[in-house]
Amino acid sequence: MVVDLPGPRSTRVRVVDGVSFDVPRATTVGLIGESGSGKTMTARAILGLPPEGATLAGRLLWHGEDLLAADPERRRAVRGREIAMIFQDPLAALNPTQRIGRQIGEIPRRDGLPRAEVRRRVVALLDRAGVPEPERRMRAHPHELSGGLRQRAMIATALAGEPALLLADEPTTALDVTVQSRILRLLAHIQAADGLAMLLVSHDLRVVSHVAQQVVVMYAGRVCERGPARDVLRHPAHPYTAALVRSVPAVRTSTAPADPLPGAPATPSARPTGCAFHPRCPLARARCRDETPQVRETARGRWSACHFSEEVPGS
CATH class of the missing domain: 3.40.50.300 (P-loop containing nucleotide triphosphate hydrolases)
Structure with a gap:
């Protein structure tokens, strides 16, 4: 290449x-x-x-x-x-105006899943990425999370499309x-x-x-x-x-x-x-x-x- x-x-x-x-x-x-x-x-x-x-x-x-x-x-x-990517600077890669959960749920929403199912998927992805209290964290904006939690949210986003x-x-x-x-x-x-x-x-x-x-x-x-x-x-x-x-x-x-x-x-x-x-x-x-x-x-x-x-x- x-x-x-x-x-x-x-x-x-x-x-x-x-x-x-x-x-x-x-x-x-x-x-x-x-x-x-x-x-x-x-x-x-x-x-x-x-x-x-x-x-x-x-x-x-x-x-x-x-x-x-x-x-x-x-x-x-x-x-x-x-093919998905985890970027080195999640604060720059994540949209600062959108809540974490909405960004992670972008692909499930495009698949036409019901809102409740999208929410369940997002919580499961955050939990798998090791984010504590995923139901609360999914409502946070990127700047409200620590560097480690932002990177875990970035990992959850990358895994959303399997x-x-x-x-x-x-x-x-x-x-x-x-x-x-x-x-x-x-x-x-x-x-x-x-x-x-x-x-x-x-x-x-x-x-x-x-x-x-x-x-x-x-x-x-x-x-x-x-x-x-x-x-x-x-x-x-x-x-x-x-x-x-x-x-x-x-x-x-x-x-x-x-x-x-x-x-x-x-x-x-x-x-x-x-x-x-x-x-x-x-x-x-x-x-x-x-x-x-x-x-x-x-x-x-x-x-x-x-x-x-x-x-x-x-x-």
């Missing part, structure tokens, strides 16, 4: 460049990378909510159907019902550590109970290492590595993944010192030639500056976009 955005002086900027991965049923896939790597843009493109002016190309296969080739009516039918794929975009970013843990446990419980496919977008490797079974690593709009979470995080096959792991010692051991990544992340508007990571990479050679590496299978179920993946320390 490719996503282009309007750039300066009528140019186009490629912010998602040939991204390809699967999200199997009953599996959580962690989509990780530094800010600006294209994670959220990828998730929004999957949902069919790219920014204004964006153009999408390639294929987006959903049960064999290419959603990028589908008409707008079909995309609207998928959004919220088959989706098969749940996109969770940094769902715990604005929450304190205790609430983060509760939200992550809740998501893991719902995902396991319903057999959902879940794409967890995060820059926090500690979160992903505890929740995800598969990992996709992005840098400058491209996939640089993917595979089983345990293998990728313990034995990276790309220098960028290895640098991310070293910068968060708790992923491997709580006693190792942090080793921040050198330099600044590449931006889509100023992406280096060849491998976008080569200006920051300790393994970089002339080939890395001249030739863009393709994602290739380095071991069974492991994929890396590095010319010298076999030389990555610890791989």
Whole structure:
């Protein structure tokens, strides 16, 4: 999949460049990378909510159907019902003028359910999301709830259409550590109970290492590595993944010192030639500056976009 955005002086900027991965049923896939790597843009493109002016190309296969080739009516039918999203800032995503219950009940109302049944569904969804006193909370406006309760209301809203794929975009970013843990446990419980496919977008490797079974690593709009979470995080096959792991010692051991990544992340508007990571990479050679590496299978179920993946320390 490719996503282009309007750039300066009528140019186009490629912010998602040939991204390809699967999200199997009953599996959580962690989509990780530094800010600006294209994670959220990828998730929004999957949902069919790219920014204004964006153009999408390639294929987006959903049960064999290419959603990028589908008409707008079909995309609207998928959004919220088959594929739903938990946004990272529920205060911005929820309508501040409407009560929580009305927003959660939007899909049941569209299905033509009686008012009493819609109310029952909303209460049940809030209760499942761990909201105390759901009958009272459903009458509240978003600003009347704490950050944790707003995120739980956002989860209830996403579950209202009984989706098969749940996109969770940094769902715990604005929450304190205790609430983060509760939200992550809740998501893991719902995902396991319903057999959902879940794409967890995060820059926090500690979160992903505890929740995800598969990992996709992005840098400058491209996939640089993917595979089983345990293998990728313990034995990276790309220098960028290895640098991310070293910068968060708790992923491997709580006693190792942090080793921040050198330099600044590449931006889509100023992406280096060849491998976008080569200006920051300790393994970089002339080939890395001249030739863009393709994602290739380095071991069974492991994929890396590095010319010298076999030389990555610890791989």
